[in-house]
Amino acid sequence: MSYMKLIESMLAGQKRACAKLITAVENDPKEAEKIIREIHQYTGNAHIIGITGPPGAGKSTLTDKVVKALVNEGKRVGVIAIDPTSPYSGGSILGDRIRMQDLALNPNVFIRSMGTRGYLGGLSKYTKNALKILDAASYDYIIIETVGVGQSEVDIVKIADTIIMVMVPGLGDDIQSIKAGIMEIGDIFAVNKSDLFGADRTATEINMMLDLTMDMDRRPPVVKVVAVKNEGIGNLIKEIKDHMDYLKESGKFTERRKNNLKLEVVELIEEELRKIVISHTDKEERIDEEVIEILNKNKNIYEVRDEFLRALSS
Amino acid sequence: MSYMKLIESMLAGQKRACAKLITAVENDPKEAEKIIREIHQYTGNAHIIGITGPPGAGKSTLTDKVVKALVNEGKRVGVIAIDPTSPYSGGSILGDRIRMQDLALNPNVFIRSMGTRGYLGGLSKYTKNALKILDAASYDYIIIETVGVGQSEVDIVKIADTIIMVMVPGLGDDIQSIKAGIMEIGDIFAVNKSDLFGADRTATEINMMLDLTMDMDRRPPVVKVVAVKNEGIGNLIKEIKDHMDYLKESGKFTERRKNNLKLEVVELIEEELRKIVISHTDKEERIDEEVIEILNKNKNIYEVRDEFLRALSS
Numbered sequence: 001m002s003y004m005k006l007i008e009s010m011l012a013g014q015k016r017a018c019a020k021l022i023t024a025v026e027n028d029p030k031e032a033e034k035i036i037r038e039i040h041q042y043t044g045n046a047h048i049i050g051i052t053g054p055p056g057a058g059k060s061t062l063t064d065k066v067v068k069a070l071v072n073e074g075k076r077v078g079v080i081a082i083d084p085t086s087p088y089s090g091g092s093i094l095g096d097r098i099r100m101q102d103l104a105l106n107p108n109v110f111i112r113s114m115g116t117r118g119y120l121g122g123l124s125k126y127t128k129n130a131l132k133i134l135d136a137a138s139y140d141y142i143i144i145e146t147v148g149v150g151q152s153e154v155d156i157v158k159i160a161d162t163i164i165m166v167m168v169p170g171l172g173d174d175i176q177s178i179k180a181g182i183m184e185i186g187d188i189f190a191v192n193k194s195d196l197f198g199a200d201r202t203a204t205e206i207n208m209m210l211d212l213t214m215d216m217d218r219r220p221p222v223v224k225v226v227a228v229k230n231e232g233i234g235n236l237i238k239e240i241k242d243h244m245d246y247l248k249e250s251g252k253f254t255e256r257r258k259n260n261l262k263l264e265v266v267e268l269i270e271e272e273l274r275k276i277v278i279s280h281t282d283k284e285e286r287i288d289e290e291v292i293e294i295l296n297k298n299k300n301i302y303e304v305r306d307e308f309l310r311a312l313s314s
Numbered sequence: 315m316s317y318m319k320l321i322e323s324m325l326a327g328q329k330r331a332c333a334k335l336i337t338a339v340e341n342d343p344k345e346a347e348k349i350i351r352e353i354h355q356y357t358g359n360a361h362i363i364g365i366t367g368p369p370g371a372g373k374s375t376l377t378d379k380v381v382k383a384l385v386n387e388g389k390r391v392g393v394i395a396i397d398p399t400s401p402y403s404g405g406s407i408l409g410d411r412i413r414m415q416d417l418a419l420n421p422n423v424f425i426r427s428m429g430t431r432g433y434l435g436g437l438s439k440y441t442k443n444a445l446k447i448l449d450a451a452s453y454d455y456i457i458i459e460t461v462g463v464g465q466s467e468v469d470i471v472k473i474a475d476t477i478i479m480v481m482v483p484g485l486g487d488d489i490q491s492i493k494a495g496i497m498e499i500g501d502i503f504a505v506n507k508s509d510l511f512g513a514d515r516t517a518t519e520i521n522m523m524l525d526l527t528m529d530m531d532r533r534p535p536v537v538k539v540v541a542v543k544n545e546g547i548g549n550l551i552k553e554i555k556d557h558m559d560y561l562k563e564s565g566k567f568t569e570r571r572k573n574n575l576k577l578e579v580v581e582l583i584e585e586e587l588r589k590i591v592i593s594h595t596d597k598e599e600r601i602d603e604e605v606i607e608i609l610n611k612n613k614n615i616y617e618v619r620d621e622f623l624r625a626l627s628s
Binding site: 044300 | 347350351354355358368369370568571572575576578579580582583584586587588591592601602604605606608609611614615616618619622623626
């Protein structure tokens with residue numbers, strides 16, 4: 001099947017065509033490859049924003065307000081919201097999506113919820129492909145909102161130009177251990193619910209840790225917001241744009257995109273190699289037998305690995 | 315260098331030898347392979363417990379109390395606490411470890427903090443190898459406490475026999491989206507800080523979602539605890555033991571271990587294949603050039619992948 005007609009409609013700005021293409025890449029990796037090959041030349045222009053942070057930080061509400069502010073400026077905005085796919089989904093996830101429904105009707109906004117195939121899943125290839133379709137469809141901004149746990153949080157760094165780390169006062173003791181690590185990945189820190197007790201302290205703590213950092217080219221800003229009241233969103237939007245200016249002026253924009261692309265290509269190659277390994281192991285049911293040998297302590301894992309590598313190369 | 319003497323001392327129960335072996339596997343993958351080959355025959359006996367859950371749930375305090383309870387029964391317990399390695403570490407992480415220092419002096423307890431190489435890092439090979447050393451050293455229980463974000467939470471499922479998912483009242487709105495997914499991975503649910511307002515509701519919600527599950531062989535128990543007050547720990551310990559009984563009686567113990575071992579072997583094979591890919595890409599600096607071709611839209615990612623695969627197989 002040729003997707004040329006759908007792609008033409010998508011490029012002409014039709015949301016329906018965009019949605020159909022995303023469904024196509026979700027359903028079939030072979031078709032996905034065909035589509036992505038065709039649209040590659042139209043990609044690379046959107047500003048990709050990742051919104052992440054611990055559970056309870058109010059990421060969905062903040063995403064909603066950021067989208068509205070950008071749309072009010074006349075921008076076109078795509079949103080990919082990562083939901084864990086689970087038979088138990090419902091409740092507030094659905095609630096968040098319903099809250100966004102007025103936005104979804106806006107011709108300049110495209111919203112898609114994508115699963116992660118379970119709690120532990122990450123941003124799948126499908127997510128990356130959907131992102132490429134929205135990029136080709138000329139959305140000025142594409143926002144990816146993670147679920148804030150598991151692999152999706154790990155993967156967002158490999159995709160986004162600007163990462164907004166949403167923090168919130170009073171997440172308890174081991175928030176320290178999160179803070180300890182997030183300095184590495186946040187381009188902008190948004191302290192949400194900053195009308196709550198402890199917000200100033202949280203902002204101060206983040207600022208202090210940033211001050212301790214000697215080897216930063218750029219000091220990430222800390223922005224206080226109250227998403228439910230739409231407070232501080234203007235400042236946040238300004239910081240998002242300033243970050244892109246910084247990336248472009250410093251040459252880091254191309255550098256980041258190159259690094260991410262490199263990761264993507266290496267992953268694609270590894271995926272094919274993995275298929276080779278799996279086709280060997282499945283066909284011969286050999287790995288199951290070998291695993292029993294390891295459990296029975298007749299062999300160790302390295303012996304089994306080496307046998308397989310010999311088999312693969314012969 | 316031969317590790318026979320260290321291994322002998324470790325097998326004889328010397329904590330110092332155990333610590334030295336763990337340091338050796340952390341520092342050098344080649345040495346790690348030698349050590350793991352030697353000790354493989356002594357492994358497979360410990361009950362491996364993963365303690366995970368969102369930030370702020372009080373996982374460290376709970377771990378502390380669980381270890382104390384097991385030690386009071388005369389058990390030997392190893393603890394691997396996953397900390398994000400970061401120049402910004404300190405504060406409460408250190409605090410947690412200090413809290414555990416009285417335990418660390420106990421001859422029947424071995425505690426090791428291991429890094430994840432950054433916020434996004436997972437349980438490294440080193441963690442798995444440290445686990446094997448503690449297993450060979452005849453610790454009855456080995457507890458792995460994750461940091462509750464990022465990859466370490468994803469990886470714990472591939473290692474533990476029993477996963478305790480620590481929940482806590484009042485984590486805010488999108489806790490729902492976590493709950494939606496955790497049903498898949500928790501063997502036991504501990505509602506910590508259950509003296510706080512909302513604890514009953516949290517426990518009820520978890521129970522309701524578990525009731526909705528039709529395809530479970532075993533319904534995971536929900537245990538209310540107050541770790542700081544040492545309340546409910548006895549119940550939790552009972553559930554941990556009941557879970558192991560269930561695993562063994564149902565045959566799922568061997569099944570889980572086989573699946574995990576299979577994953578580990580496939581990962582080892584993939585790691586070697588990855589080395590082949592990287593040695594190609596580094597040597598020729600070709601992938602960097604190709605990435606620029608992709609950015610300039612002269613090629614797409616699939617074309618580059620296919621060229622590399624051809625180069626690898628020729």
